[in-house]
Amino acid sequence: MNDALRLNADVVDRARAAASAIADDIQQHIERHTTDTTERATLRLLGISGVNEIDVPLVNVVAEHARELLPGGIMRPFVDLMIQTGKNAQQVAEGVAAGDLALADVPAERRAAAETRAAALAEEGVARIDAVRARRNELVAETGEAVKPYVYVIVATGNIYEDAAQAQAAARAGADVIAVIRTTAQSLLDYVPFGETTEGFGGTYATQENFRLMRKALDEVGAELGRYIRLCNYASGLCMPEIATMGALERLDMMLNDSMYGIIFRNINMRRTFVDQYLSRLINARAGIIINTGEDNYLTTADAFEKGFTVVSSDFINEAFALRANLEPWQIGLGHAFEIDPAKPDQVVYQIADAQLVRQLFPGYPLKYMPPTKYMPGDIFQGHIIDGMFNFTGIFTGQEIMLLGMLTEALHTPLLQDRYLSIKNAKYVFESCRDLAGEVTYKPGGMIEQRANDQLQKAAEQLEHVREIGLFTALEEGEFADVKRDPRGGRGFEGVFEVAADYFNPFFAALREGRMSGAPAGPAPGASIPAAEGGH
Amino acid sequence: MNDALRLNADVVDRARAAASAIADDIQQHIERHTTDTTERATLRLLGISGVNEIDVPLVNVVAEHARELLPGGIMRPFVDLMIQTGKNAQQVAEGVAAGDLALADVPAERRAAAETRAAALAEEGVARIDAVRARRNELVAETGEAVKPYVYVIVATGNIYEDAAQAQAAARAGADVIAVIRTTAQSLLDYVPFGETTEGFGGTYATQENFRLMRKALDEVGAELGRYIRLCNYASGLCMPEIATMGALERLDMMLNDSMYGIIFRNINMRRTFVDQYLSRLINARAGIIINTGEDNYLTTADAFEKGFTVVSSDFINEAFALRANLEPWQIGLGHAFEIDPAKPDQVVYQIADAQLVRQLFPGYPLKYMPPTKYMPGDIFQGHIIDGMFNFTGIFTGQEIMLLGMLTEALHTPLLQDRYLSIKNAKYVFESCRDLAGEVTYKPGGMIEQRANDQLQKAAEQLEHVREIGLFTALEEGEFADVKRDPRGGRGFEGVFEVAADYFNPFFAALREGRMSGAPAGPAPGASIPAAEGGH
Amino acid sequence: MVIRPYGDTRDDGIMQFSFTLPMPYSIKSADVGKQFLEKLGFHTVAIAECKAIDPQYTLFVAYGRTDAGIDPDEVKGDYLEVDEMDYYAINGLIKDKLGRKLSVVGAAIESDAHTVGIDAIMNMKGFAGNYGLERYPEMDALNLGSQIPCAQLVKTALERDADVILVSQIVTQKNIHVQHLTQLIELIEAEGVRERFVLIVGGPRINNAFAKELGYDAGFGPRTTPLEVASFMAQEVVRRHEDS
Amino acid sequence: MVIRPYGDTRDDGIMQFSFTLPMPYSIKSADVGKQFLEKLGFHTVAIAECKAIDPQYTLFVAYGRTDAGIDPDEVKGDYLEVDEMDYYAINGLIKDKLGRKLSVVGAAIESDAHTVGIDAIMNMKGFAGNYGLERYPEMDALNLGSQIPCAQLVKTALERDADVILVSQIVTQKNIHVQHLTQLIELIEAEGVRERFVLIVGGPRINNAFAKELGYDAGFGPRTTPLEVASFMAQEVVRRHEDS
Ligand code: B12
Ligand code: B12
Ligand SMILES: Cc1ncc(COP(=O)(O)O)c(C=O)c1O
Ligand SMILES: Cc1ncc(COP(=O)(O)O)c(C=O)c1O
Secondary structure, three states, X not given: OOXXXXXXXXXXXXXXXXHHHHHHHHHHHHHOEEEHHHHHHHHHHOOOOOEOOOOXXXXXXXXXXXXXXXXXXXXXXXXXXXXXXXXXXXXXXXXXXXXXXXXXXXXXXXXXXXXXXXXXXXXXXXXXXXXXXXXXXXXXXXXXXXXXXXXXXXXXXXXXXXXXXXXXXXXXXXXXXXXXXOOXXXXXXXXXXXXXXXXXXXXXXXXXXXXXXXXXXXXXXXXXXXXXXEEEEEOOOOOHHHHHHHHHHOOOOEEEOXXXXXXXXXXXXXXXXXXXXXXXXXXXXXXXXXXEOOHHHHHHHOOHHHHHHHHHHHHHHHHHHHHHOOOOHHHEEOEEOOOOOOOOOOHXXXXXXXXXXXXXXXXXXOOEEOOOXXXXXXXXXXXXXXXXXXXXXXXXXXXXXXXXXOOXXXXXXXXXXXXXXXXXXXXXXXXXXXXXXXXXEEOOOOHHXXXXXXXXXXXXXXXXXXXXXXXXXXXXXXXXXXXXXXXXXXXXHHHEEEOOOOOOOOHXXXXXXXXXXXXXXXXXXXXXXXXXXXXX | OOOOOOOOHHHHHHHHHXXXXXXXXXXXXXXXXXXXXXXXXXXXXXXXXXEOOOOOEHHHHHHHHOHHHHHXXXXXXXXXXHHHHOOOHHHXXXXXXXXXXXXXXXXXXHHHHHHHHHHHHHHHHHHHHHHHHHHHHHHHHHHOXXXXXXXXXXXXXXXXXXXXXXXXXXXXXXXXXXXXXXXXXXXXXXXXXXXXXXXXXXXXXXXXXXXXXXXXXXXXXXXXXXXXXXEEEEXXXXXXHHHHHHHHHOOOOEEEOOOOHHHHHHXXXXXXXXXXXXXXXXXXXXXXXXXXXXXXXXXHHOXXXXXXXXXXXXXXXXXXXXXXXXXXXXXXXOEEOOOOOOOOOOHHHHHHHHHHHHHHHOOXXXXXXXXXXXXXXXXXXXXXXXXXXXXXXXXXXXXXXXXXXXXXXXXXXXXXXXXXXXXXXXXXXXXXXXXXXXXEEEOOXXXXXXXXXXXXXXXXXXXXXXXXXXXXXXXXXXXXXXXXOOOOOOEOHHHEEEOOOOOOOOHHHHHHOOOOOOOXXXXXXXXXXXXXXXXX | OXXXXXXXXXXXXXXXXXXXXXXXXXXXXXXXXXXXXXXXXXXXXXXXXXXXXXXXXXXXXXXXXXXXXXXXXXXXXXXXXXXXXXXXXXXXXXXXXXXXXXXXXXXXXXXXXXXXXXXXXXXXXOEOOEOOHHHOOOEEEEEOOOOEOHHHHHHHHHHOOOOEEEEEOOOOHHHHXXXXXXXXXXXXXXXXXXXHOEXXXXXXOOOHHHHHHHOOOEEEOOOOOHHHHHHHHHHHHHHHHXXX | OOEOOOOOXXXXXXXXXXXXXXXXXXXOHHHHHHHHHHHOOOEEEEEEEEEEEEOOEEEEEEEEEOOOOEOXXXXXXXXXXXXXXXXXXXHHHHHHHHOOOEEEEEEEEOOOOOOHHHHHHHOOOOEOOEOOHHXXXXXXXXXXXXXXXXXXXXXXXXXOOOOEEEEEOOOOHHHHHHHHHHHHHHHHHHOOOHHHOEEEXXXXXXXXXXXXXXXXXXXXOOOOXXXXXXXXXXXXXXXXXXXX
């Protein structure tokens, strides 16, 4: 279906060129800045973990302690201290936290040694990521690969053990990807909580230990089912690169990672977010993680029919940033979906036009198609049907990652049975309509083709306008999601630092160099009908 | 979408020609026979109604009493007795029932007078039907016409008052046609029960009074909604022409009337059924009633994927009989649907192929598309989705009458809320996908086109085979629904009579002559969003 | 161990409800629904939807929690755990132990015209990948089909010296199936021939305990396979044969 | 008059249920589900579906009947029946009776980032065909947006001499909304400024009675329109103004 609609190729080129220019502009800002979380992520990549006696992560303690050193990059002083004390990274961090050690500017004569050692440590850090990635490749090959579209569901009990049990049940029912929703507003924390957690609000804390526990549960159930089950969590927020690091180490397979979500939906400072997303994506890229962008959120505040094109423009921008962060196309899971009011006549027809447009604009990308949320009714039966037509749109337009809608979306985070019912809904629609798209062609010049070209045209115009005024100003003026943000306002601005002339961070180079490429591949799944179905 | 699939026109012609020959053959049998219910219907058309002291309808009492006269037709002796006694039809019937009057062969010298009077009475009887039809036309024009596809739902509480209340609720929720399901096995009763009834099993007795009560309820709610609400009941069974008469008089708008359903599914004698269906359809035709045939039933016993073509052949046969009974195309609501196991890959794709095939074979006919039943699960949520994809198939292939599936089909006759939820399901799918079919074309030579032509080919072959062996033998051999029937077995055979040389029944001619034609027409509905929606 | 409904968290007791109250929608309807569920013993009730589906009726979709639980170990019943054999073993058992064909007659009785269930069990082609009883060389199986009056079924069973009678009942509206099934038992008992048959009933609303209550030897519910029925029949007839 | 759920026939008491029990599926699962519903007081229970959705969990879909009923007339509560006025009338009322602009501050507080609800009420463009409060010439409306700490909201309200504070709470998981709403009330009371504001809360799980319990002046639930809120606000502020 890649040329099912005749799109105006010139307009596609214009849009992409504009997005590219927009990203280039911001990339200059990115290269001139670092952030506290960027530096903390660097420390995590060195292997530092744990918290102090009042539960502040060691990396935060160290970064706070060395705040005035951050513009030069934490690596040089930190590694220098390692050399001076003969301790490893964790020990140095503990020492700093205990007040026994102090970080300081590195005298000129020790710089070269520190930098050489730091570069080696960066290689080691990246090697750990590579090992995890290699392990994923092995496991997928051994276990078996899911059939696309991937069925993606969330768990959000707040308790990692309940989450794990429910994730396993979902996998048995047919889920291919499990996303653990974060507790409300974790994205606003300027640190990453530590350890396993069993209390959360509308989600579960993203911690490295929780990642590990869930990874283990999914590996278990994957082996049982003969189908590698993917794990997803959220990078976007105040700690993007740190969470990306944790994800890389605990073998997450997907991460929500949007270059602008934090800005628009969390009021995180824009200068901060752009810098953060860069390192986090470099890490995702290295780790073989698929990113998911968050354009669906736009239409929870703006109207999908009128402002659907903003999703398209934003996808182009996210693509441009992703390519700059070394992500390969198979890793760029641009998010989209156009939740038009179900009361609108021909809602599904427009929904198809929009979905097909994005599908064609980004061939080879594992697009993530987002479910109905805003218009989901309290009448769960009707909601289930709206979800069904959404599933239909997904299979009909060849989406690759289907975040399933839940019949209870208007009410609560999914119950065990909600997830089961939604998976059955999707599986039925996917299988029963699998070859329909191949059986039909769109009418040239019809309402679908027109709508698609119209959306494309508007997106290109918007992007050209944004290129004109610059992305910062565009965000200030509310170009996306009808939300306006102050370039100097929002959270985390105090953690943005212009880099010193001698800024040093060997991870940027290490992450780019000598990386593997390609998606993991495995045989068809072992058993497509889950064992549990046996008993009726 | 009438030429959306390239069907082999020669094969269509072959199939239709064979069906025509099959019907011609049976039509000879029909013309050589009468049945007790045919004669009873004649009496009803004269205006006779009511029951005796042990609840036997007067028409049955009279026909039973005059059993040996039936081969000559009941009209001549009956009207003769009216002339002799100077009483009207009802009084004569009551006299006969009371034992005060007796029917007898009419002496040659009184025949002409009796026949002339009978012909006049037949005109009068038919005029009553015409008046009812004219009233429908008026009401539709006044009230407003529903938008197609018509939403068709059933009520089946057993209690006509509950039925009426539920029918009104359904209309308010969006139903356009209400079918009152008959109590279990009423079709096997060789009489039509009398009066209002409040007890039934899985349905409500079809009585003239119940028809009237329901008609009244629907007229009321139609006026409220600005949309004429159609009423449907069942003719098929042991009393086809009698029920058709009642339907004509009480302004039913649709009737289940299949030339073979009684034979195959109720083991009613085939010689009987063919005769009965003829008069019943002549009456339906005159009354401006749309008939619904029952081919969907075939696939409850036979497999839809393998034997779907038998539905197509049977549609051709029902068409041929319908045309012979003077029905106009807009009245011939051929029933179809191919309930393929939802577990079969591409189930919906095949479902579309089959539905589109029938749509194209019978252009201009108000096809009735039948819902999933056999494979409906106890899991009502999943059932609701299967119904949703069925609704999708209906709107995508341009069906005109959609009998809605109910999420609780595997459990019970619909609850009030089941019907509401199903209507919302259908309305959403219809409106949200209304223009999709116009936006796509089928791939030439694709699996849909192939499946359709393959079904057509098999149907033509079957019809040619049936023409060869004759329809009686075909039914004996189980050509339809995998059910085999004895041509001399089954119920009601004792009520079939070879007509005498002087058989006389002026209704046949009267029903054909000078009839109105054309469907009722009215403005778009007054209020498409039901008032009840307002509150929440 | 006592368990409770599981929504999101062990023992949260969450259940989903839908129902219709015959009352016009008003501003307080949601509360009426909520208090009604509270009366039924639920707490933390969330009315997800409360809407007029007609001027006289209001539909509710709700979630609520119960503190009640149940101990599955304490649920005891007359469950039929069939020792399932394969086609060859069943035929072998009959041949070896009964020494003659096992005779079986089946029907959907009285007003019930649903034959797909009994056909699934008896017809040649079978169901769910199993052959039907007609295919078993060691059985003499007759499927009378639909709407068979009880008297006719008994008569045929006696004429054919049937070992087993299979009855199907699908329509349950107003408990009509109970009526029919009782009628059959009463007839058989009235004729004094109860001991001559293994009496089996099946249908979507049938289970073994219920069948036994009515006086049948066994009952089979939804998704029964021919193999289950054939295994049970053969074992039971052979057992009775050996006992006598 | 006492009413009961209506399925098919007046007073049949039919209700639909779904729930999951944390137990492996077995032959007796359907009975466990049935007896559980019976324990809850339902009868004529039909288990429509009972299936393993995991080796440890069994899903039930069921229908059952209750004999319990409820008399809607006896359900009494603190319902907010707003005397709805139109846009012009509201502005007129403020102008005439208050004689100055009505000042209102709104926010989604604490961790709640859902702004669509408060935006629907406050933003220019409005909702459901009504203008939002920002459009009212006689109002001075400020929407602070999402995740506003209680302290900041109160501070702003005091600074602007607000007549009305509008609070939105959408996330209710583990009753976090109760926590936040209580926190706001406590803060306002601690500062001794409770009397200065008409305090209004809204959200999909809010209703008037609940809001009052928490100490607010009014609560608005799902599908609230700006007109309802504006009417209530204007009337209440004017009433207080005239009383004082
Ligand atoms: C097909 C069908 C029909 C066909 C029947 C054709 C035929 N020759 O059988 C037709 C169209 C004729 C029909 C008519 C009616 N039907 Co009907 N029908 C159905 C339908 C769609 C499927 C039933 C089926 O075939 N299931 C498949 C088989 C394989 O399953 P099964 O019967 O459960 O059998 C299995 C087990 O139960 C068991 N089993 C069954 N019998 C036996 C016997 C023995 C001895 C054993 C061991 C096991 C066993 O083994 C089988 C295999 O696993 C159901 C709805 C549904 N989806 O279930 C409604 C349904 C059964 N019908 C219903 C009704 C009301 C009717 C009518 C009465 C409606 C009316 N008033 O006109 C009529 C009249 C029928 C009559 N007089 O009996 C209702 C019954 C409601 C209730 N609970 O009472 C249902 C549930 C539909 C509904 N929601 O209203 N129907
Ligand atoms: C849009 C949305 C989001 C957007 C919000 C964007 C934004 N700027 O608002 C995004 C994507 C950011 C989001 C995030 C989250 N969401 Co959210 N979200 C929704 C969604 C889909 C729609 C809500 C909505 O906009 N409704 C439309 C508005 C118009 O309706 P409303 O809010 O009810 O408002 C009306 C009335 O309630 C009333 N009203 C509301 N406020 C006020 C105030 C006053 C003063 C008055 C008078 C009236 C009033 O008037 C309004 C108009 O009639 C719902 C699901 C759903 N379909 O409802 C989930 C939902 C609310 N979200 C949920 C969750 C859990 C989250 C997260 C916590 C998930 C997570 N862990 O990451 C996050 C974090 C958010 C946070 N920190 O608060 C849950 C809440 C579960 C619960 N009951 O607690 C829901 C129900 C989804 C679900 N099924 O899990 N979400
Ligand atoms: C891209 C992206 N990141 C993160 C999140 C969730 O972040 P938070 O934890 O802020 O709710 C979302 C949620 O929709 C998202 O789309
Ligand atoms: C054509 C036709 N007639 C009649 C009926 C119902 O008849 P009965 O009353 O025999 O169930 C059906 C039901 O499916 C039918 O399809």
